[in-house]
Amino acid sequence: MATTTASATETHTEQAGRNRGQRVLGRVVLYVVATGFALFAALPFAWMVLTTFKADSDLYRPANNPFVYNDPPTWHNINLLWNDTSYPTFILNTLLVAVVVVLITIAVVVPAAYALTRLTGRWGESLGILIFLVYLVPPTLLFIPLTGVVADLGLQNSKWAMVLVYPTFTIPFCTWLLMGFFRGVPWEIEEQAMIDGYSRIQAIWKTVLPVSLPGILTVVIFSFTLSLHEFVYALAFVQSSDQKTVSVGVFTELIRGDVFFWQSLMAAAALVAFPVALLYNYFLDRFIAGFTLGAVKG
Amino acid sequence: MSATTTRDERYLMDRDRVLGPLFLLPAVVYILALVGLPLVLAVLYAFSDVTVADPRISGRDDFVGFDNFRAIWSDNVFRKALRNTVVFTLISQVIVLLLANILAMVLSADFHGKRLVRFLVLLPWTTPVALGVLGWFWMLDSVYSPIDWMMREVGLLGPDTPFGPARNMYWLGTTHLAQGAVILVHVWRTLPLATVILLAGLTAIPQDIRDAADIDGAGFWRQLFYIRLPLLLPIMAVALLFAIIFAFTDLTIALVLTRGGPVNDTQVLASWAYFKGIQGGNLAQGAAIALFLLPVLVAIAIAMLRLARRAGEETA
Numbered sequence: 012m013a014t015t016t017a018s019a020t021e022t023h024t025e026q027a028g029r030n031r032g033q034r035v036l037g038r039v040v041l042y043v044v045a046t047g048f049a050l051f052a053a054l055p056f057a058w059m060v061l062t063t064f065k066a067d068s069d070l071y072r073p074a075n076n077p078f079v080y081n082d083p084p085t086w087h088n089i090n091l092l093w094n095d096t097s098y099p100t101f102i103l104n105t106l107l108v109a110v111v112v113v114l115i116t117i118a119v120v121v122p123a124a125y126a127l128t129r130l131t132g133r134w135g136e137s138l139g140i141l142i143f144l145v146y147l148v149p150p151t152l153l154f155i156p157l158t159g160v161v162a163d164l165g166l167q168n169s170k171w172a173m174v175l176v177y178p179t180f181t182i183p184f185c186t187w188l189l190m191g192f193f194r195g196v197p198w199e200i201e202e203q204a205m206i207d208g209y210s211r212i213q214a215i216w217k218t219v220l221p222v223s224l225p226g227i228l229t230v231v232i233f234s235f236t237l238s239l240h241e242f243v244y245a246l247a248f249v250q251s252s253d254q255k256t257v258s259v260g261v262f263t264e265l266i267r268g269d270v271f272f273w274q275s276l277m278a279a280a281a282l283v284a285f286p287v288a289l290l291y292n293y294f295l296d297r298f299i300a301g302f303t304l305g306a307v308k309g
Numbered sequence: 310m311s312a313t314t315t316r317d318e319r320y321l322m323d324r325d326r327v328l329g330p331l332f333l334l335p336a337v338v339y340i341l342a343l344v345g346l347p348l349v350l351a352v353l354y355a356f357s358d359v360t361v362a363d364p365r366i367s368g369r370d371d372f373v374g375f376d377n378f379r380a381i382w383s384d385n386v387f388r389k390a391l392r393n394t395v396v397f398t399l400i401s402q403v404i405v406l407l408l409a410n411i412l413a414m415v416l417s418a419d420f421h422g423k424r425l426v427r428f429l430v431l432l433p434w435t436t437p438v439a440l441g442v443l444g445w446f447w448m449l450d451s452v453y454s455p456i457d458w459m460m461r462e463v464g465l466l467g468p469d470t471p472f473g474p475a476r477n478m479y480w481l482g483t484t485h486l487a488q489g490a491v492i493l494v495h496v497w498r499t500l501p502l503a504t505v506i507l508l509a510g511l512t513a514i515p516q517d518i519r520d521a522a523d524i525d526g527a528g529f530w531r532q533l534f535y536i537r538l539p540l541l542l543p544i545m546a547v548a549l550l551f552a553i554i555f556a557f558t559d560l561t562i563a564l565v566l567t568r569g570g571p572v573n574d575t576q577v578l579a580s581w582a583y584f585k586g587i588q589g590g591n592l593a594q595g596a597a598i599a600l601f602l603l604p605v606l607v608a609i610a611i612a613m614l615r616l617a618r619r620a621g622e623e624t625a
Binding site: 038041042044045046048049051052053054055056058059062070071073076077078118119120122123125126127129130131132140142144145147148149150151152153154155156157158159160162163175176178179182183186211236239240242243246247257258259261262273276277279280281283284285287288291292295299300 | 325328329330331332333335336337339340343344346347348350351354359361364365408411412415416418420422423425426428429430431432433434435436437438439440441442443444445447448452453455458476497500501505506508509554558559560561564565578579582583586587592595596599600602603606609610613614617
């Protein structure tokens with residue numbers, strides 16, 4: 012082992028000059044590749060923003076260079092989107108659905124995650140994995156029977172159908188997520204609270220929940236963004252424009268036959284996409300930790 | 310311990326056996342009613358004659374045996390959709406696996422502007438997929454595509470050029486280009502997910518292993534093939550399984566980008582189930598089509614459980 016190390020150090024000094032050259036080359040390659048990936052990922056979004064502010068006279072002349080503003084940029088398209096389309100209604104519907112879904116998720120997930128970490132003993136963990144697997148049942152397998160169920164409940168063509176169904180994907184993942192947080196809360200502080208005369212529920216309320224606040228916040232953001240992302244159920248359940256959410260409304264209402272309001276369409280997409288991306292980034296690392304099923308201890 | 314006993318006697322709600330099931334009940338009821346029941350219904354629908362107008366299975370005479378399966382199988386579009394689903398998933402995920410390894414390596418290095426690059430690279434995953442795909446839809450427009458404009462500028466497109474004489478490529482209107490576009494957007498969408506999962510695995514490789522390899526003079530490629538890739542293999546499997554689920558069951562990309570066209574050449578199982586079941590109102594046939602997703606999903610779930618169990622054994 013010692014000889015290997017010694018000879019390695021020797022070659023190291025010999026090759027020092029060549030290595031510096033290689034290192035510079037490595038950095039260049041790194042920056043080029045990083046830029047390439049960033050461009051590929053962000054291209055459609057950059058294109059959306061560029062298009063949003065274009066005047067009709069500029070956009071619809073195929074000879075014009077599409078990468079610059081040949082005519083001055085304009086707010087006209089955003090005004091049009093805001094005043095003459097159902098976009099504000101879509102936004103309100105989206106927020107309403109998302110907020111109620113968050114409330115349902117919290118109310119269901121907090122007790123469930125607590126029960127699985129503290130009350131069910133050995134098989135709590137297995138049951139937790141089972142619940143997580145429910146998250147993998149895709150909407151495209153369920154949306155047809157659920158359309159029937161929703162119709163049966165008299166919720167067809169109503170945003171409340173989405174409120175009812177969205178927790179089916181937020182509950183499984185958030186339960187799994189929150190179990191991780193609860194596991195990190197020392198049992199002693201709860202026990203002490205109960206020895207001090209609190210009931211179990213009181214002890215949870217006074218000790219576990221305050222300590223797990225970051226976890227609960229993560230659940231809020233996660234269920235909120237996932238509700239904003241959803242497309243399949245929204246497309247299947249709702250047909251009237253006054254009930255639609257953004258992701259479906261923009262796609263179905265702002266494209267009318269062959270007439271496209273491209274700039275307003277792109278504005279509609281970009282205005283929602285960027286805030287959602289910022290929110291999502293906040294909890295992404297926890298999301299991934301959940302996805303890797305604890306296979307990685309980071 | 311004695312305190313616990315007296316407490317248990319005082320409050321019924323303090324007993325684990327009572328409180329545990331009570332706390333779990335809402336979650337279990339929700340999942341059983343709106344995931345479990347619909348899963349059963351998906352199978353029942355596929356053997357029945359339900360429609361959007363009459364979605365109720367009320368008796369024996371609502372069941373039609375294998376009629377739906379015979380009907381969808383005899384339809385050429387279904388076989389196209391089945392083939393496309395498999396081919397799109399396979400091709401896009403091979404590319405994703407390759408690119409995700411490169412991108413994860415880039416993001417695990419330190420460089421200026423890394424936070425910005427990470428934010429941008431993750432955009433396809435962090436933004437609502439329907440909205441992001443609209444961006445592609447517009448970039449691949451039949452008349453105003455900026456790609457076409459660039460090709461015209463450098464003399465690749467237009468009269469007397471290699472791709473001419475047309476002035477446009479009609480990316481989404483030509484069979485192979487449209488299929489390529491769908492695959493490209495799948496790669497674009499699932500690459501961030503696979504990358505961040507791999508990244509989590511990469512940062513978990515103990516630093517002393519890397520240091521030892523450096524000291525022993527192992528070069529970049531040796532370290533890649535003898536250390537990084539073997540250690541990453543389990544986590545790569547996880548990344549791939551998730552990415553496959555999202556690509557295989559996707560409806561949004563197919564619908565927003567091409568609506569299954571041209572002439573159903575980019576139709577996939579999920580989109581065909583939508584067109585038949587929801588747009589066409591034939592819930593029964595739609596359910597039968599979507600049911601073809603199930604075997605792959607079950608296989609993936611089993612693989613996932615095995616991985617989870619192995620991870621549990623290793624950490625135990």
